[in-house]
Amino acid sequence: MTKGMKQRIIEQAAPDLEKIEIALEHHLNPNVELVRQIASHLLFSGGKRLRPLLMVHSARLCGYNNDFEIEFSIIFEYLHAATLLHDDVVDEADIRRGKKAAHTKWSAPKVVLTGDFLMALSLDIAAKTREPDIISVIAKITRDMSQGEIDQLSKKGKLNLSEEEYRKIIERKTAVLIQGTCQSGAILAKAPKEKETALSQYGFHLGMAFQMADDLLDYTASAKELGKNPGADLREGKLTLPLIHSLSNASQKDKEWMQDAIAATLFNPDQFKKLKEKLYTYKGIEYTKDRARDHVKKAKACLNDFDDCQSKQLLCLIADYSIERKV
Template identity: 35%
Template sequence: MGSVAPLVKENKTSGSVKPIVDLTRSDMERVNALILSKAGSDVEMIPEVANHLISSGGKRLRPMLTLATAALFGYRGEHHIRLATSVEFMHTATLLHDDVVDESDLRRGKSSARMIWGNQASVLVGDFLLGQAFRMMVETGSMEALSVLSDAAAVIAEGEVLQLSVSKKMETTEDDYIAVIRGKTAELFAAAAEVGPIIAGATAADRKALRDYGMALGIAFQLVDDVLDYGGDSADLGKNVGDDFREGKVTLPIILAYQRGNDDEKAFWRNAIEGGENDDAALEKARFLLEKHAALADSVDRALSYGEAARAALSGLPRSDGRHALEEVIDFCIARIN
């Protein structure tokens, strides 16, 4: 079969989270303090499980989006701190639940909570964090923000169930898959970016612009993750490279390679994804076929297109440090592939 060529074509995109980190630094210190406070409980296992994941790293991009978009419209109150913390708790809860569903061993480069405390504890602590998130949403007194985030919670769950329904099915289409990641990943990005302008009293048009930005950013983010599963670094990815393949997840690169493959190649994909024949040799062949059919490169192109859609959503906003920070986030999310 020969050696596997570089996984994707050279990507000139660059970007940094530094502008948004700098913009939200003082508020994020308050968010981090509230995270630790609200993860506490008299039930000893709850903070143990929660803090295992909360303290394990992650850039906390989603809560930073809430803080940055509130600042974009001059918000000076306190409620953005609770909403940003709610967003992070929703994200953490979904990670705990996802690791159980996916039977993942690693999360952010460490043993997943389910590997240490078991599936039951992981699910229940995730439920606790969701409960705390909704408590904080109610404390803000903003029914609009509560509506957006509660809708997001339902859509995320729908996206997870939809993913289960298409898992291990090689007839999954690109549209099917985009629907999955729109729900399970991008919806929280969209909600995080929308509740900032809501709490700041922005116009409906500005709210929609930031929601559209978050949605496109979230899809781009997930598509890059899909590519990284076949050639990223475990430490950067936060899980074992090849986990999606071994778990039988049908992601966009596989969909493209399957559609473009000959009969023998399609049989390989069915055996690997649907039949569970996914050892290291199969992973190497999968990577070869993904490269042969430009499936990784084209998935990156899709991510770039969604990145441009996110940038276009910001085009009607006045130029400012806040808008620049949000634009840099787009480039950063895609540049992870380099």
């Protein structure tokens, strides 16, 4: 089912995806060749381009179709790539999208500065929209995502992290980018405020669902499916919703064992396997799936007042795909 859903998105969006790829290549023109190499290592390593698609079809859903939506949509792929480059350095991740993380091939300072370049490039393209509101949205995205990462770092290893604290972290880390992507499409189309708000809320709920699904995959998918080693969140001391819910419902004995497993200095595959079993026993997996599905339901409801069209169908399909995907 998931593979079919992904294939349907690719087939429906094929012409746009081809143009997005061309635009990403065309605008990546730094003065220093090393910057291109580092940026390309991540940018062209198999990303799904969902963020550009979301902006393109949010704009079209509001009646925009001037061809410029493709060029402006890559703002959000550059921003996304910049945050991934920075995150992998901060998290000391080894693998990204099935390849060695950039900072394992080049020095961390070079990778961080390349991420900075991509952020600046996204702002440069945003300025060409001549829409101050879009520039404001991007400024908010970069501000909130930075704070989200700092908040997560400050709470690293916190064994009593609450669900509310978790939600605030993922709102800033993930949802704000997808929310801003969809909102910017509406702004570009000069849509009425109520449509801009609806698409902004669609993006918020979609982003929350995406991150919850990602947090699930860290415990339910294989290394081959993930393109990185499973259990990365646990190794990095990050408590996500499957763990938070399970800890709050576990017996005292199991809770203490789980806390010891989380706090362990060395990653133990057998211990990780046992921990995953606890997440099923105490319904952390099931609860997270339910919360993600609820966000998808709310996201699709935000599109109710829009006329039916190909763009609306695609946005609904992406919402369903966000939680049904395996990778």
